[in-house]
Amino acid sequence: MTTQNNTTIRMSAVNKWFGKMHVLRDIDLTVNKGEHLVLCGPSGSGKSTLIRCINALEEIQGGTIEVNGNQLGKKGANADHIRRDVGMVFQQFNLFPHLTVLQNCMLAPRRIHRISEAEARDKAMHFLEQVHIAEHGHKYPAQLSGGQQQRVAIARALCMGPQVMLFDEPTSALDPEMVKEVLDTMIGLADQGITMICVTHEMGFARAVAHRVIFMDRGEIIETAPPTEFFGTPRHDRTRAFLSQILNH
Amino acid sequence: MIRTFGFPEILFVLEGAKWTILMSLAAFVVGGLLGLLVALARTSGIRPLRIFAAGYIQIFQGTPLLIQLFLVYFGLPLLGVKVELWLAVIAGLSLHASGFLGEIWRGSIQAVPDGQSEAGRALGLGYASRMRDIVLPQAFRISLPATVGFMVNLTKGTALAALLGLTELTRSGQLMSNITFEPLKVYATVGLVYFAICLPLTLCSAQLERRLNAQG
Numbered sequence: 001m002t003t004q005n006n007t008t009i010r011m012s013a014v015n016k017w018f019g020k021m022h023v024l025r026d027i028d029l030t031v032n033k034g035e036h037l038v039l040c041g042p043s044g045s046g047k048s049t050l051i052r053c054i055n056a057l058e059e060i061q062g063g064t065i066e067v068n069g070n071q072l073g074k075k076g077a078n079a080d081h082i083r084r085d086v087g088m089v090f091q092q093f094n095l096f097p098h099l100t101v102l103q104n105c106m107l108a109p110r111r112i113h114r115i116s117e118a119e120a121r122d123k124a125m126h127f128l129e130q131v132h133i134a135e136h137g138h139k140y141p142a143q144l145s146g147g148q149q150q151r152v153a154i155a156r157a158l159c160m161g162p163q164v165m166l167f168d169e170p171t172s173a174l175d176p177e178m179v180k181e182v183l184d185t186m187i188g189l190a191d192q193g194i195t196m197i198c199v200t201h202e203m204g205f206a207r208a209v210a211h212r213v214i215f216m217d218r219g220e221i222i223e224t225a226p227p228t229e230f231f232g233t234p235r236h237d238r239t240r241a242f243l244s245q246i247l248n249h
Numbered sequence: 250m251i252r253t254f255g256f257p258e259i260l261f262v263l264e265g266a267k268w269t270i271l272m273s274l275a276a277f278v279v280g281g282l283l284g285l286l287v288a289l290a291r292t293s294g295i296r297p298l299r300i301f302a303a304g305y306i307q308i309f310q311g312t313p314l315l316i317q318l319f320l321v322y323f324g325l326p327l328l329g330v331k332v333e334l335w336l337a338v339i340a341g342l343s344l345h346a347s348g349f350l351g352e353i354w355r356g357s358i359q360a361v362p363d364g365q366s367e368a369g370r371a372l373g374l375g376y377a378s379r380m381r382d383i384v385l386p387q388a389f390r391i392s393l394p395a396t397v398g399f400m401v402n403l404t405k406g407t408a409l410a411a412l413l414g415l416t417e418l419t420r421s422g423q424l425m426s427n428i429t430f431e432p433l434k435v436y437a438t439v440g441l442v443y444f445a446i447c448l449p450l451t452l453c454s455a456q457l458e459r460r461l462n463a464q465g
């Protein structure tokens with residue numbers, strides 16, 4: 001194991017192609033324990049692909065990725081190991097529609113940690129309470145609003161006790177009035193010190209919790225800076241152009 | 250002597266119905282298990298498996314059930330397997346069912362959004378659990394109307410076993426019609442019995458569909 005005290009994720013010279021399309025170009029990124037990153041950039045710039053590589057939902061064709069000292073092998077070897085340390089929240093929630101909220105949260109811990117039903121239920125209730133949705137535990141996802149579903153998705157990921165949480169535009173599919181409840185939940189998580197990488201264009205959120213904001217364009221990391229610097233004095237033209245677009249709409 | 254179509258004759262028809270039900274049930278169970286394997290092979294990440302399953306499905310969809318039954322019945326002895334007629338018929342029906350159910354379920358598995366399996370992967374769940382806990386239950390619900398439709402057709406399709414000489418429902422109707430000269434009465438009865446066998450299938454599925462839809 002090569003865990004260097006403080007490093008949770010280390011990506012070195014990561015390259016990724018979809019067919020002939022070069023989607024990630026020489027990505028170098030180190031994320032420290034407890035750090036909160038916000039990843040932004042134009043649509044199609046490779047943000048989703050980058051975070052999906054971290055839990056091996058996508059294969060990489062070059063470079064290395066290490067999570068908690070476990071190196072992700074070629075062809076996704078070690079993938080299940082790494083996924084257990086990494087929680088993921090999707091834009092479209094991806095809750096299991098045939099299972100109740102509680103069952104959604106209990107499935108993976110029961111199957112993977114092989115804990116008892118009672119223990120899994122306690123754990124699920126704990127995290128559902130944390131995201132303020134415990135009273136809906138018996139309902140099916142379709143009976144909940146988008147914001148509620150996304151909070152369940154967060155609780156479901158937390159039930160596996162991840163070291164890192166990845167969020168891929170968690171509020172983009174939500175009606176505007178539900179964005180805040182989800183962001184507040186995420187801010188609460190950040191306050192507890194969990195490591196997180198969040199793809200989002202919610203700049204208020206970035207200012208509130210991010211240690212670093214990363215700007216990507218066409219598969220490259222263009223700029224990385226703390227939020228005050230990133231929004232106050234962006235160094236690159238492309239960053240400025242992007243910021244003026246999203247801040248002026 | 251010409252007999253009338255009375256109680257003993259009806260009993261004879263019902264005796265034939267027993268075979269129809271037995272053959273159908275056996276073909277559902279065996280064909281269903283095989284069909285699940287075919288569907289999983291057809292949707293697997295392993296290319297040779299996918300190709301094999303595609304060919305398998307093509308063969309059973311592209312040839313008449315009757316020919317499949319004949320081939321199994323006359324083919325098995327050539328392979329040195331001596332089987333009773335009813336076993337050969339069940340084997341033929343099961344193979345037929347596995348091809349069709351395999352294709353129906355392949356479609357249903359692929360109709361479950363990718364995000365479902367992906368969410369399972371992101372949680373660290375392996376293939377077996379993703380299938381059993383996440384994909385198959387949803388695919389089952391999607392496939393229910395088509396599956397039941399096929400089962401009803403298969404039940405009626407067992408009538409072809411009469412052509413191999415098995416005295417199932419249709420064949421016992423023929424026999425009774427021959428000795429009573431009351432074909433209309435006899436075949437009306439036979440039709441009713443088929444209907445009575447298939448009705449519970451459709452009713453159960455409608456019930457199940459309602460219950461599953463309640464999940465929203």
Ligand SMILES: Nc1ncnc2c1ncn2[C@@H]1O[C@H](COP(=O)(O)OP(=O)(O)O)[C@@H](O)[C@H]1O
Pocket residue numbers: 018023041042043044045046047048049050
């Ligand atoms: N599964 C895929 N197959 C082929 N191309 C893909 C796939 N997923 C994403 N892409 C392409 O890769 C590029 C980066 O996509 P993505 O990471 O989703 O960008 P972002 O999340 O920044 O909008 C885009 O051009 C997109 O069309």
Ligand SMILES: [Mg+2]
Pocket residue numbers: 047048049168169
């Ligand atoms: Mg994206």
